[in-house]
Amino acid sequence: LPEEWEVVKLGDIAKAVKGRKPQQLIKNVGEDSVPYLTAEYFRTGNASGFVPNGTENSIKVNDDDIVFIWDGSNAGDVFTGLAGILASTMVKIVPENSVNKRFLYYFFKTKFTLFNTKTTGSTIPHVNKNLFNNLLIPLPPLSEQRKIAAVLSAVQEAKEKTEAVISATKGLKKTMMSYLFTYGPVPLSEAENVPLKETEIGMMPEEWEVVKLGEVFNVQQGKQLSGKEVRDGKIKKPFLRTSNLSWGYINISNVDEMYFTPEEFEKLKLKKGDILVCEGGDIGRTALYRGELKECAYQNHLHRLRPKKDNIDVEFFVFWMDHAVNQRQLYTYTANRTTIPNLSSSRLKNFIFLLPPLPTQQKIASILSAIDQKIEAEGSKKKALEDLFKTLLHNLMTAKIRVNNLEVEI
Numbered sequence: 403l404p405e406e407w408e409v410v411k412l413g414d415i416a417k418a419v420k421g422r423k424p425q426q427l428i429k430n431v432g433e434d435s436v437p438y439l440t441a442e443y444f445r446t447g448n449a450s451g452f453v454p455n456g457t458e459n460s461i462k463v464n465d466d467d468i469v470f471i472w473d474g475s476n477a478g479d480v481f482t483g484l485a486g487i488l489a490s491t492m493v494k495i496v497p498e499n500s501v502n503k504r505f506l507y508y509f510f511k512t513k514f515t516l517f518n519t520k521t522t523g524s525t526i527p528h529v530n531k532n533l534f535n536n537l538l539i540p541l542p543p544l545s546e547q548r549k550i551a552a553v554l555s556a557v558q559e560a561k562e563k564t565e566a567v568i569s570a571t572k573g574l575k576k577t578m579m580s581y582l583f584t585y586g587p588v589p590l591s592e593a594e595n596v597p598l599k600e601t602e603i604g605m606m607p608e609e610w611e612v613v614k615l616g617e618v619f620n621v622q623q624g625k626q627l628s629g630k631e632v633r634d635g636k637i638k639k640p641f642l643r644t645s646n647l648s649w650g651y652i653n654i655s656n657v658d659e660m661y662f663t664p665e666e667f668e669k670l671k672l673k674k675g676d677i678l679v680c681e682g683g684d685i686g687r688t689a690l691y692r693g694e695l696k697e698c699a700y701q702n703h704l705h706r707l708r709p710k711k712d713n714i715d716v717e718f719f720v721f722w723m724d725h726a727v728n729q730r731q732l733y734t735y736t737a738n739r740t741t742i743p744n745l746s747s748s749r750l751k752n753f754i755f756l757l758p759p760l761p762t763q764q765k766i767a768s769i770l771s772a773i774d775q776k777i778e779a780e781g782s783k784k785k786a787l788e789d790l791f792k793t794l795l796h797n798l799m800t801a802k803i804r805v806n807n808l809e810v811e812i
Contacts, residue, residue: 404801407542413535416497416506420472421461421488427451437486439463441471444481444492453487461488468495468507473528480510493529500544504551509539512799540799542806549805550798557794561787568780575773579725586610586758587765603732603754610758616751618714619707623681623747624670624700627660636661640698642672644680647689647704649724650774652678654694662699670699670706675716677707679723682744686733688723690716705750718763721770722755 403409427438428451435452443449453460463469465485471477473491488494497506542550585593586607597608606612615621624641640657647653662670672678674693680686682703700706709716726732733753758766797803 403540404542404804407540407801409538410541411535412537412539415501415539415541416495418470418472418493418531418534419461419488419496421490421492421494422459423490424453424457424460424487426454426457428454436462437484438489439469439484439486439492440489441474441476441479441491443486444469444471444479444484445476449486457487461494462486463488463494466503468497468503468510469493470495470510470529475527477527477529480507482507501541502544502547502551504555505542505547506539508551508554508795509799512795540801542801546804546806549808549810552810553798553805553808554791554794557787557791561784561791564780564784564787568777568784571773571777571780575770575777576729578770578773579721580729582766582769583722583725583756586762587769601756603726603756604730606756607758610756610762612754613757614751615707615753615755618710618757619677620710621747621751622670622706622708624702624704624706625660625662625666626702631661633661636663637667638662639667640695641670642678642691642698642700642704644683644687644703647678647680647687649687649728650689650720652689652691652694657695657698660701667699672698672700672706673708675709677716677720679705679707679750680745681705685745686723686727688720688727690720703744705745705747713760714757715760715763715767717767717771719755721767726755 421439424438428435434455436455437443437449438451438453440450463485465483467482469481469484469488470493471479471481471491472493495506497503541547581590581593584598584605585596588596598605599608601612603612627641627643638659639662640659642652643658645653646657672691672695674691676691677688678691678700679688680703707719727734757763794803798805
């Protein structure tokens, strides 16, 4: 470490103040109450209760304070950013004036020196106070602490803004799907002029049709996986299962293989533009196969949909399934309710859906694809910022990168 940096024990530069359960908890928040800060509240934002202001013997936390989970399965986790009254399973870290609060918080986020393992206890894990107080911390001068905290905060704020953009864009997509599947790709100012008709699946433009899935697609279920089948004369090929399907796209980070006869593989081999629908698990989850693998088939918990004619845009249909299943819950009760819920081919073929003219389908798919591209781009940006934060966090805390001479607005 640099000469001007010290190595100090945590207990010498900060104290841990344990929370206390108040005598009174109320259900509703008001001007005269604050949240009761439990571990669950810090993880989810859901308060189990509220504490009246002025409650005696309570430990108050401000939104810039550092809070540790002291007892429980997540002992050692660290938080900041919330205000209220601290639960008895939590501690507030109060540093001396020579320590920047935000710097100390980021130090804890590095999980240095096996901090995660410093929990003891038989039935309920908890942080060992002696080990906690003796935890060694590299401590730069206060001015450098502030600069380190400012740099990390800037990256963190950029990530949070990106998350906000992603959330807003996902909200826009839902709104656009509701609009487009009701009025079509027309400007908002012209929506009231679109002649609509009432159908089994809601209002839609008069020129659109309502059709059964089996009228538009050939449906083929995949092969059942078996470890006991005879392998003679068979070929080992990759195949997709339900875990490879996310809404809209295929995930090939983990692809298994199984044996097929040449005839089976030819029958079940996927082509670019095939649609896959989950038969079990998250029933109805739908993805488009875009040729992610050179060749592959699929197992029996997936249905393959292949258009019979050229009157359907496959991307349009995938967007429709997302909207129909996740927003309208149209097909919620169409699965067989046995021990393991499943969606049979016959039931899938009887799904009804809206079918606009092909050019209209293509316009709707194009609009929604553009929104998806924005979400994907922002997701990549978020991932890059997360990676940058982790790298900076380690390198700044170990002085591999110095910011002591950097002009940083604090």
